[in-house]
Every structure is written in C-alpha cells, then in structure tokens.
Amino acid sequence: MVDIEPFKLGFTFIPPHSTNYLPQRLDPFLIDAEEPLQIGLEASILVLGQLSFHEAAVPGPSGVAIFRRVNDEAGLYTQQVRVDAGRFEAFVLPGKYIVSLSPEEASIPGFVWHDAVFSSDTEFKRTLPAPPSALRVSGNISFKSLGLPGDPVINNVLVEEARVIAVSRTHGYSSTAGTTNEFGDFIVRVWPQTGPYALHITPSRPNSLIPEVIIEEAFNAKDHHILAPQTLGEYGELALALRVYLRTPSGLDGKDEGIDWSQTSVLLRARMGNGTLSLSAPVNAEGFIDVVALAGLYQIDVIPPLSSSLARTSLSLDLSPTSGLVEIEIPLKKHVTGVVLDHTGLPVDGVKVKLEPSNAQRRPSSEARTITVTTDADGQFEAWLEDSDYRLSAIPLANSGRPRAFLNVSTNEADFDSNLVVTLAEPVVVFGTLYDDALKGVANVTVQGFDLVDGQRRVLGEGQTNSYGEFRLVVPAP
Incomplete structure (x- = not known):
C-alpha cells in the first residue's frame, strides 16, 4: 500500500425493498481513507x-x-x-x-x-x-393523398385507427386516449383550465401505415371543443411490398456461415407528411425481410444481436413501385482482444469487462449497445466492436480486493490497437458505517462509491453493509 492523500468520493446508497429506507446519494466530498466514515441515512x-x-x-x-x-x-x-x-x-x-x-x-x-x-x-x-366535469374534445384526422406522379391529389383522406392523446406542455397533464373511427373522428377528455394542449397522434396497431405526428397548440382547455379538422400532412397512400436480403461481406448467405438472421432486427423510418412513419420487420433465418410500406425515402437500420460479429448498418432507400429486391451487405465489427493485469503485472481472471458507447456516440437507451465479456484464467478477453468511441470498465470479482479500472477505447481511429492492455491500479480501501435516525446500523444496503467525469457518475467500487451497518469499498488509488 502507498500513502494516499485525501481525495473526493461520492456515495449512492440502495437499501433493500424490505425496508422503509429509500435510495439516496451524497455528492463527492473530501475523504481520508485512513479515517472510517460515519454516515446517516435520511429517514423516509x-x-x-x-x-x-x-x-x-x-x-x-x-x-x-x-x-x-x-x-x-x-x-x-x-x-x-x-x-x-x-x-x-x-x-x-x-x-x-x-x-x-x-x-x-x-x-x-x-x-x-x-x-x-x-x-x-x-x-x-x-x-x-x-x-x-372533464371537457369533451372531439376532432377529425385526415391527410392529403399525393398518389403517383400524374395522379390527382385527393384531399381529406380519412385516417382510421389512429391513437390520439392530448398533452399539456405547460402543466404536464394528459388526456384520456382516443382512437379514430372509420370516419377519422376521435374524442378525448381533459380537465378544464389546464392550459394549451398538443395532440400526439400514433398508430393504434404495430406497423399500420400511419405516421407519428405532433400537432402543437391544438386547443386550450377552457371549454368543450369541436376542433377544426387536423391533418397529418401530404403523402402517398399506395402500399408497396418491399423485400430485403441481408448478406455477409463474403457474399455467402448467413446460413452457410452459421448466422441465424432471425435474431437480427430491422427498423425503417421515413419522413411522411408532418411526421415520421416507423416500421419494424422480422428477418427469417435465411436473411430475407418482407414488409409493406408507403412510397418514400427511408432510413433502414439493421441491428444484429450484441454478441454477433456483424455490425449495425444503416442505409437510405427511396422506395417506389419500381423498387426490386434490395440487398444489404452487413460489415464485420472489429475483433478486439485484451488482457487485464493487476498493479503488479499479473493477469486477473473472472473480471467483467464492459464496453459501453461513450456519451458522444451513445444512441437512445432503448438501443444501447453495451458489450459485456469476462476474462479467462489467463486474464484474456475478446469482443467484437463497431466503429465508435467506448468507455471500458474492468470490474473484478466482489471480495477480490482489487479495484476497478477504466479505459477510453476508440475503434474508429486509424491507429487503433486492437490488442488492449488494462491495468488495475493499486487498491485503496474505504471503510464506513451507515446509521439510521436512531444511530443503529442499517444492514444489507448496497453502497457505491463514485467520482464525476465530464459530469457523469463513474462507479469506482461497490460493497454491502453487514448486520452492523459496516461497509468496505475497494477503489482505485487516485
């Protein structure tokens, strides 16, 4: 062990559900690792x-x-x-x-x-x-059908089976849900005097050909309303059959290379009228996708499973009546290998290695692409990564006495070294006790110590209180 100067550490406390204590957090403050901490949980x-x-x-x-x-x-x-x-x-x-x-x-x-x-x-x-006393708000939804080139424009095409919800921007209120009937009519209810509302219009069934549209300031909740006709904008209503074939870089189909394409998801998005048409399509085991869509310019996202060696792929497609079979070649990810060493240079087995897209590259949480692998007996690990910036976290086994380690990895750099070396810092042990408002130790609370990097919390160590409320965290030496 080396002498450690006082350093800043924050804490998150997660009590078990069986207690009346709630999760809470302390922002980073200066601590001395040689002095046990005495922390009181705030009573609920x-x-x-x-x-x-x-x-x-x-x-x-x-x-x-x-x-x-x-x-x-x-x-x-x-x-x-x-x-x-x-x-x-x-x-x-x-x-x-x-x-x-x-x-x-x-x-x-x-x-x-x-x-x-x-x-x-x-x-x-x-x-x-x-x-x-809830206000009754009724309306009608339609769109302008553009048809094919040379066809006449059709105004006020009624939209059936659209889901409608009104949302108050200023007060956070929401209406009851309404669904348009065969005449495009809907009814929602809102509380009076709750401000201006926007209409959120979405399909009521998956993959129905209705774009998602938000109509801002559609009405003010002061009295019963019969709204002016609402439009989803202008777009063609001709439904087209689209067939897509996925293949690997070698040109062989996935079945020949042991790839089960049915685990791959495909999303299609197109600007349609005043909103966005979003569709999803299943992939069969041979890599074929069949979907019905409206004519338009689509972004197609092909998303293989996390464990696959194939990379997420996006491309644009202008779908028209003359579109034939679309072939998409799915590129390979980069093969990355690495080793985790302790501060003396010895390999460490059983380390969980998480590779999470960094904030600058991260997609929405529903599409998070975090890879998790574990080191073998020789401290080795391997993973397939897309071209992106990653935040690597090496998390040793609990009670191993070893701290976590962190590394920034950029696979899209020209000089990227695909052989990673992750070295665990010398450990620092932080001791403490959690008390309740009666100065009694609180047991079975998960304790996380964290610091802040670019405003984001980074968990440096995790432990759990014993029956006396005592905890022990192993964190990397600062």
Whole structure:
C-alpha cells in the first residue's frame, strides 16, 4: 500500500425493498481513507394519500401515483405506488415533488399536483373535479393523398385507427386516449383550465401505415371543443411490398456461415407528411425481410444481436413501385482482444469487462449497445466492436480486493490497437458505517462509491453493509 492523500468520493446508497429506507446519494466530498466514515441515512416520510372526486358519491380514482422529486434528473428519488379507490401509502424522502396520477379508468384524464412539499409524515388529501366535469374534445384526422406522379391529389383522406392523446406542455397533464373511427373522428377528455394542449397522434396497431405526428397548440382547455379538422400532412397512400436480403461481406448467405438472421432486427423510418412513419420487420433465418410500406425515402437500420460479429448498418432507400429486391451487405465489427493485469503485472481472471458507447456516440437507451465479456484464467478477453468511441470498465470479482479500472477505447481511429492492455491500479480501501435516525446500523444496503467525469457518475467500487451497518469499498488509488 502507498500513502494516499485525501481525495473526493461520492456515495449512492440502495437499501433493500424490505425496508422503509429509500435510495439516496451524497455528492463527492473530501475523504481520508485512513479515517472510517460515519454516515446517516435520511429517514423516509410516510405519505398517506386520499384522493376524492368533488361532490361525488363514487369512490376516488384507482391507478398509479408517481412522485417525482424536483431537479432529480436521474430519477433516483422517483417513487411509484398503487392507488385503490383514492387511497395509497407512499414513502418518500423530504423535499419538493411533482405528484401525478395515472387513472386506470379510461374515462378519467390524468392529474398533476405541482410543488408538493413533504418534510414529515403527512396526509396528502386532494379533491379532483367530478368526472362529468372533464371537457369533451372531439376532432377529425385526415391527410392529403399525393398518389403517383400524374395522379390527382385527393384531399381529406380519412385516417382510421389512429391513437390520439392530448398533452399539456405547460402543466404536464394528459388526456384520456382516443382512437379514430372509420370516419377519422376521435374524442378525448381533459380537465378544464389546464392550459394549451398538443395532440400526439400514433398508430393504434404495430406497423399500420400511419405516421407519428405532433400537432402543437391544438386547443386550450377552457371549454368543450369541436376542433377544426387536423391533418397529418401530404403523402402517398399506395402500399408497396418491399423485400430485403441481408448478406455477409463474403457474399455467402448467413446460413452457410452459421448466422441465424432471425435474431437480427430491422427498423425503417421515413419522413411522411408532418411526421415520421416507423416500421419494424422480422428477418427469417435465411436473411430475407418482407414488409409493406408507403412510397418514400427511408432510413433502414439493421441491428444484429450484441454478441454477433456483424455490425449495425444503416442505409437510405427511396422506395417506389419500381423498387426490386434490395440487398444489404452487413460489415464485420472489429475483433478486439485484451488482457487485464493487476498493479503488479499479473493477469486477473473472472473480471467483467464492459464496453459501453461513450456519451458522444451513445444512441437512445432503448438501443444501447453495451458489450459485456469476462476474462479467462489467463486474464484474456475478446469482443467484437463497431466503429465508435467506448468507455471500458474492468470490474473484478466482489471480495477480490482489487479495484476497478477504466479505459477510453476508440475503434474508429486509424491507429487503433486492437490488442488492449488494462491495468488495475493499486487498491485503496474505504471503510464506513451507515446509521439510521436512531444511530443503529442499517444492514444489507448496497453502497457505491463514485467520482464525476465530464459530469457523469463513474462507479469506482461497490460493497454491502453487514448486520452492523459496516461497509468496505475497494477503489482505485487516485
């Protein structure tokens, strides 16, 4: 061990669900690894909810109540509880919250209470307007059909089976959901005096040929409304059959190379009218895709499974009645090998190596492309990576006494070395005890120590409290 100067470390505490303690976080502060930490968990507050309708003999609403703490961007303090006939119990930490209700009754709009402040055990009694007082908003949805070149334009083509929800931009309220009938008509309900609303229009069935469109400031919730006809814009309504064939760089089909294409997903997106048409298509084992789509300029994303040696691929396709079979060659990822060594230079087995796209390159969370592999007895690992910037985390086995290590990897650089060497720093052990408000140790709490890199939390070590509330974290020497 070397002498370590005081350094900054933040903490996240995740208690078990069986306790009334809630996840909480301490921002990085200066600690001395030679001095055991004494940390008190903030006690949660019991909120007894009672929601009722104004001048109504019926029970209060049932559904889900969500407590979102103000300025909690990470959602650590968000709590979600069941509401039955207007009653619920929730445990939250002291602070200012936005409380929202999502009723399960289809005829009742959602409700929001802003700036609810909780500092001690309390009752949350609120009265909602009686359901009949909800405003009735009706409308009609159509589009302008452009047809094929030379065909006449058809105005006001009615849109059936579109799902419609109104959302208040300023207050966070949402309407009941409506679905257009065969005449393009829909009805939604909103609470009065809840501000301007936008209409969110989406398909009610997967892969139906309806673009997703948002119509801003469609109405203001002051009175019952019959909206002016709403349009999805201008686009052609001719449905075309598209067939796509996926192949590997060698030109052989996937079956010959042991690739099961059915694990690959394909997404198609096109600007259509005033919105976006999004479709997904299954791939059969031989690599063929059959999908029905409207004419237009599409981006096609081919997404092989994470473990595949084939890379995610995107291309543009202008789909028209003359389009034939489309062949897409799927390139290989880069083959990366590496070794994890401890601070003395010895290989370390059983290390979990995570390769996560860095913030600059990361796609939406639903499409996250994090690769996880484990080192073998010789400390070796291998992975197939796309051209991107990655953040590598090497996580040794729990109780191994070894710290984590981190490395930035850029596979798209011209001089990229595909043989990685990851060296674990010398370990520093941080000791501490977690107490409750009665100065009793809190057991079975997961404790994470973290620092901040470019504003993002990076977990340096993880442990768990024992029956006395004591914890031990192994973190890399700063």
